[in-house]
Amino acid sequence: MRSDPLEFDASAPAPHPSPDELLVAVRACGVCRTDLHVSEGDLAVHREHVIPGHEVVGEVIAVGAEAGTGFAVGDRVGIAWLRHTCGECDYCRRGAENLCPNSRYTGWDADGGYADFATVPAAFAHHLPAGYSDSELAPLLCAGIIGYRSLLRADLPPGGRLGLYGFGGSAHITAQVALAQGAEVHVMTRGAEARELALGLGVASAQGAADQPPVKLDAAILFAPVGDLVLPAMEALDRGGTLAIAGIHLTDIPPLNYQRHLFQERQVRSVTSNTRADAREFLAFAERHHIEVTTPQYPLDQADRALTDLVEGRIAGAAVLLP
Numbered sequence: 001m002r003s004d005p006l007e008f009d010a011s012a013p014a015p016h017p018s019p020d021e022l023l024v025a026v027r028a029c030g031v032c033r034t035d036l037h038v039s040e041g042d043l044a045v046h047r048e049h050v051i052p053g054h055e056v057v058g059e060v061i062a063v064g065a066e067a068g069t070g071f072a073v074g075d076r077v078g079i080a081w082l083r084h085t086c087g088e089c090d091y092c093r094r095g096a097e098n099l100c101p102n103s104r105y106t107g108w109d110a111d112g113g114y115a116d117f118a119t120v121p122a123a124f125a126h127h128l129p130a131g132y133s134d135s136e137l138a139p140l141l142c143a144g145i146i147g148y149r150s151l152l153r154a155d156l157p158p159g160g161r162l163g164l165y166g167f168g169g170s171a172h173i174t175a176q177v178a179l180a181q182g183a184e185v186h187v188m189t190r191g192a193e194a195r196e197l198a199l200g201l202g203v204a205s206a207q208g209a210a211d212q213p214p215v216k217l218d219a220a221i222l223f224a225p226v227g228d229l230v231l232p233a234m235e236a237l238d239r240g241g242t243l244a245i246a247g248i249h250l251t252d253i254p255p256l257n258y259q260r261h262l263f264q265e266r267q268v269r270s271v272t273s274n275t276r277a278d279a280r281e282f283l284a285f286a287e288r289h290h291i292e293v294t295t296p297q298y299p300l301d302q303a304d305r306a307l308t309d310l311v312e313g314r315i316a317g318a319a320v321l322l323p
C-alpha cells in the first residue's frame with residue numbers, strides 16, 4: 001500500500017540553473033525504488049515537496065557561465081543520484097566521495113527528473129554511451145551504476161558464482177554485467193515474470209525469493225529491500241563469500257546465528273551511493289558491452305501509477321517516464 005501519492009503539477013515553472021549548472025530538457029527519467037523511499041518518508045525529508053527522479057536523460061539547453069567546457073548546448077547528458085560532494089573531507093580526499101557527509105542528491109536535496117526540465121552541476125553530469133535510446137539509458141544512471149558498485153563490493157572472484165536477491169531494474173542490468181565478465185549467475189526473486197526475464201538473459205537458475213540456489217555462492221547482492229532475506233542469502237554463501245546489500249533502505253535484519261550465517265569468513269556489507277569514478281567506469285563498460293535494458297514506459301503524469309506498480313512487483317525490468 002502507498003501512503004503518500006505523488007501529485008502532478010502541470011504548471012510548475014522551469015528551474016533556474018546556478019552558474020555552475022546545466023539546464024536540461026528531460027527526454028526520459030527512470031523510476032527507482034529510492035524515489036519511493038523519498039516519497040513515502042522511509043528516508044528523512046531533505047527538501048519539502050522535492051520532485052523525485054535521479055535517472056535523467058536529456059538535452060543540454062543552457063550552460064551556466066561557470067559550468068566549464070565539458071558540455072555544450074545540444075549535447076545528450078545524464079543526471080544521476082550524486083550531484084555534489086565537498087572535495088575537502090577525508091573521504092573525498094581518499095577517493096571515497098560516496099561517503100562524503102556533505103554530499104547532495106538529485107531528487108532528494110534538489111529537484112529531479114519527474115519533470116520537463118532539470119538542472120545539474122556540470123561537474124556531476126555524465127556523458128552517455130552510444131548505441132542506446134533515451135529510455136534505455138535512463139535506468140543505467142542509478143540501477144546500472146549502483147548495481148555496478150554493488151558488484152564491486154560483493155568481491156566476486158573471476159568466473160565465480162553470484163547470487164542476485166530480487167530481480168528488478170538494477171539486478172537485470174547487473175546480471176548482464178556479471179555474465180559479460182564470465183560469472184555464473186543465480187537469481188532468487190518472487191515474481192514469475194522476473195524469473196523468466198532472468199532466464200532469458202542467460203542466468204544459470206532462477207527460484208523463489210528465499211529459496212536456496214542449487215550451488216553455494218561466492219558472492220551475492222541483495223537488491224530487494226527486505227531484511228529477512230539477509231538470512232537465506234548468508235546461508236547460501238560458500239566459505240569466504242560476501243553479501244553486498246545494494247539498497248539505501250532495508251527493513252530490519254532478524255538476528256543472525258554466528259555458525260549458520262557468518263562463520264567461515266562470510267561477510268555482509270552495505271553499499272552507499274557511488275563515486276563519479278564508478279559511474280564513468282560503468283558507463284564505459286556499457287558502451288563496450290551492449291546491455292539489453294527492459295523499460296516499461298509511462299507518461300510523466302502517470303508517475304504515481306509507475307511507483308505503485310513498482311511496490312506491487314508488477315514491473316519487469318526498469319520503468320521509465322516520458323515527458
Ligand SMILES: [Zn+2]
Nearest residue numbers: 086089092100
Ligand atoms: Zn567530502
Ligand SMILES: [Zn+2]
Nearest residue numbers: 032034142143
Ligand atoms: Zn536510484
